[in-house]
Amino acid sequence: MMNRRTTLWKLLLATAVAGATLLPAAMAQAQAFPNRAIKFIVPFPPGSGTDTSARYFGRKLTELTGQPVVVENKPGGNGFIAVKAVLAAPADGYTVFVGSNSTLAVNVALFKQLPYDPQADFAPLSMMMRAPTVVVVPPQSPYKTLGELIAAAKAKPGKLNHGGGSAGYQLMNEALKEKAGVDILNVPYKGASDALTAVAGGSVDLAFADITASTELIKGGKVRVLAVASDRRAAALPNVPHMGEAGLPGFGAYVWVGAMVSAKTPRPEAAKLAELLAQIERLPETREFYEKLGAETMNGGAEEMRQFQAQEIAQWKRLAAKTGVQQE
Incomplete structure (x- = not known):
């Protein structure tokens, strides 16, 4: 009987020691994020405004973290190809969707059955620019x-x-x-x-x-x-x-770019990415970079982007209905 109790206590002690050892390791791993290459997926070809933003923020993110950022262009299919690639990747924070008003808002107004939900399927990180x-x-x-x-x-x-x-x-x-x-x-x-x-x-x-x-x-x-x-x-x-x-007073047409991750991404990783991108937004050189291009930075974190995106979707849906655009 004593041997059984001794054995049981040894097992419990070993389990506790193992748990105590693994917990700091897990915490250290979470704190180390990102600790490998990050991929920015862009739904347009090189040379687009979205691509320009992805490459600029990618360079600055590398400077902040020491980790490489790979920009991968997946154009075509109304952005569906790029969206599918992002949502099919592991939701670990290492795959970021750098999208625009088209993929993150306008598509809702143009397609009857959109193969993704730009609000439910993604977690916003940061607004980048408007031009x-x-x-x-x-x-x-x-x-x-x-x-x-x-x-x-x-x-x-x-x-x-x-x-x-x-x-x-x-x-x-x-x-x-x-x-x-x-x-x-x-x-x-x-x-x-x-x-x-x-x-x-x-x-x-x-x-x-x-x-x-x-x-x-x-x-x-x-x-x-x-x-x-x-x-x-x-x-x-x-x-x-x-x-x-x-000759057309009151007419305005803008594009904007923002970063998102899969909605399944753990909150700590998403929050860390959002924090890093916000740091880049606040840099004076970021403002200067966009001013030279005729654009402006869009300072705002995840919640601001969530609200802005909802407003944009509503606006484009109203325009599509008003102009009689037939949904595809």
């Missing part, structure tokens, strides 16, 4: 002003076409059609950079483009800019009129 779009045309286009473009669209209903780099750009075109009273056909592309290439090559008549992705093309004469879709001029393009000056 006005610009209306661009081919360098050889006959249209020198937005007024000339609109006049041509009214004279030839349905003949002009718009290169849509994402769902967001498609709805911007719909908003322009409603505001200006014109009919312009949307031609979808895998991403903003592909749409810009189409404009530069004269394959489409116009496009809304993220100012951060198009400024160098504009300055290099690869595309011609007609207006900044904002209520004020952009510092990056000070000589370009804003929409009010171009």
Whole structure:
């Protein structure tokens, strides 16, 4: 009987010692996050505003943590390909979705059966940036002003076409059609950079483009800019009129970028990532980086992004219903 009790006490003691040993190890492991490479998955090709943000934040995250950040572009499929890759990866905090207004808000308004829920399937980390779009045309286009473009669209209903780099750009075109009273056909592309290439090559008549992705093309004469879709001029393009000056007062079209992880990600890891990204947002050089591109930082953590995303989804759904866009 005594031997059995002794054996039982030994087992209990060994279990307690093992637990006491494992607990600090587990805590140390959690505190060490991140301790290996992080992957940023982007739903658009290289050269897009979303890609630019992912690469900038990736570099700064490496500087903060000492861990490499790999940016992986998975364009096409309205962002579904990239979303699927993120949600299929282990929900451990090492796979981050760097998405935009298209994938995180606009798609809700355009698809009857979206294969993911941008609110329920993801946990927001941080807002990154917001930028006005610009209306661009081919360098050889006959249209020198937005007024000339609109006049041509009214004279030839349905003949002009718009290169849509994402769902967001498609709805911007719909908003322009409603505001200006014109009919312009949307031609979808895998991403903003592909749409810009189409404009530069004269394959489409116009496009809304993220100012951060198009400024160098504009300055290099690869595309011609007609207006900044904002209520004020952009510092990056000070000589370009804003929409009010171009003849469409009150019209604005912006893109934004934010980071998310799978909703299944443990809270400590998600909170750590959010904290690190917030540190990057607050850097003066981050503000300067975006100002040079004509954009602005969007300071705000997980909860602010959650609220902002809900507002954006509601806004785009209202616009889609108002303009009569048929859901796919």
